[in-house]
Amino acid sequence: MRPNRRGQESKFLTGFPVLLLVVVLIGIFIGFSFTLTATKGAQGVIAERGREYGNSFYQPINQPITIGTQEILVLDALLRVDSGDIKRQAFENGLYALLAPEPAGSCLVLALDRAPKPGAKSGQEARNDFYIIKETNAIRAENFWIYLSLSEPYRRAGVFSETSVVLHDGTRMYIEYYFGRCVS
Amino acid sequence: MTGLLCMHGKRGDVAFVLVVVVTIAAILSAGMVMVTTQREFVKQTGEMSRLSSDAATLESYAIAVSAMVGSSEIRAGGKNETLAERFMAKSREQESLLAGSRGFYERVTAPEAVQFISTNEGYSLHISAIPIIIVREGHKMQRIMNLQINFDGQGRVHKVYKEYST
Numbered sequence: 001m002r003p004n005r006r007g008q009e010s011k012f013l014t015g016f017p018v019l020l021l022v023v024v025l026i027g028i029f030i031g032f033s034f035t036l037t038a039t040k041g042a043q044g045v046i047a048e049r050g051r052e053y054g055n056s057f058y059q060p061i062n063q064p065i066t067i068g069t070q071e072i073l074v075l076d077a078l079l080r081v082d083s084g085d086i087k088r089q090a091f092e093n094g095l096y097a098l099l100a101p102e103p104a105g106s107c108l109v110l111a112l113d114r115a116p117k118p119g120a121k122s123g124q125e126a127r128n129d130f131y132i133i134k135e136t137n138a139i140r141a142e143n144f145w146i147y148l149s150l151s152e153p154y155r156r157a158g159v160f161s162e163t164s165v166v167l168h169d170g171t172r173m174y175i176e177y178y179f180g181r182c183v184s
Numbered sequence: 185m186t187g188l189l190c191m192h193g194k195r196g197d198v199a200f201v202l203v204v205v206v207t208i209a210a211i212l213s214a215g216m217v218m219v220t221t222q223r224e225f226v227k228q229t230g231e232m233s234r235l236s237s238d239a240a241t242l243e244s245y246a247i248a249v250s251a252m253v254g255s256s257e258i259r260a261g262g263k264n265e266t267l268a269e270r271f272m273a274k275s276r277e278q279e280s281l282l283a284g285s286r287g288f289y290e291r292v293t294a295p296e297a298v299q300f301i302s303t304n305e306g307y308s309l310h311i312s313a314i315p316i317i318i319v320r321e322g323h324k325m326q327r328i329m330n331l332q333i334n335f336d337g338q339g340r341v342h343k344v345y346k347e348y349s350t
Contacts, residue, residue, distance in 0.1 A: 011241055017206065018207050018211075021208075021211055022207065022211065024213055025214065025215070027252050028218070029218075030216070055244075058244055058245070059248075060248075060252040060256075070277065071253075071256055072246045072252075072279075073245070073248055073249060073252065075245065075248075075282070076278070076279070076281070076282070079280075079282070080279075080281065083281060132296055151246035159345065163237075163241065164237075164240055165238075165241055165283075166282075166283040166284075166318075166320070167281045167282065167283055168281055168282075168286075170281050170283070
């Protein structure tokens with residue numbers, strides 16, 4: 001009887017870890033399958049309320065054209081500032097209108113570059129950085145030479161959002177933005 | 185009799201050991217397949233994620249431009265019958281450096297694709313079959329989007345619906 005009991009014990013000792021492994025692997029397979037199912041995404045009709053889709057760079061602003069002004073998206077205007085079609089000052093004037101209905105102490109921070117985290121660049125490279133402040137009596141743009149020190153509190157607070165877009169020529173441009181209460 | 189029992193016991197052990205060995209081999213091979221598949225999947229997911237993000241950007245752009253131009257034409261006043269024409273004319277004036285936006289502008293200026301009508305609640309803009317095509321490093325993502333934007337009487341966007349055609 002003794003050898004039989006030993007046999008049973010050894011069978012159990014060998015078999016149990018294997019069974020445990022099988023159960024764990026089955027669990028991983030099931031988890032993996034659920035992950036794959038979840039990434040398929042929704043199809044069909046999606047309803048959105050107005051403005052919910054909008055980031056600050058999907059808002060319209062007025063830009064001067066040959067005669068009068070034209071309404072264009074902040075995104076298009078920003079890309080055309082980079083290509084030289086629109087002047088920096090004209091673009092800043094257009095951005096002022098976005099801050100007009102906001103309370104004093106609101107800020108709009110926008111940066112564009114060919115590398116990720118465009119707002120982190122300093123001095124000369126920050127030519128496509130914009131920092132617009134609404135004060136009690138005025139709306140003004142900060143000089144981009146001091147943009148690095150101005151943007152640092154926003155970076156520390158982790159409030160910047162980043163996205164990227166691809167241009168017709170295949171160039172990927174990175175945009176960092178923030179629109180809300182000023183952070184200092 | 186005892187010898188026979190012992191022989192039976194040994195045969196049983198051999199079979200059990202084989203089961204254990206085969207199970208471990210199966211688990212190891214399944215694990216290897218899983219790990220290699222997951223690595224490939226992560227690579228593919230990265231590419232898919234970028235394509236998907238670019239497509240989402242283009243969709244948001246199409247919605248934003250349509251809402252901006254539509255709203256502007258409602259606020260400008262004029263006859264309701266000419267809304268669609270005026271919408272297409274204004275859309276032609278827009279310029280964009282964004283990749284993939286040409287397909288949108290071609291569609292949004294095609295008379296058969298645009299319907300802009302007055303409703304009881306305000307106005308409704310329908311644009312059919314907007315191509316959302318993203319090509320990147322040999323990968324391509326293509327969607328056909330139907331868009332409906334409902335405005336109130338003052339040109340404020342009330343609701344946006346998008347639907348993908350098969």
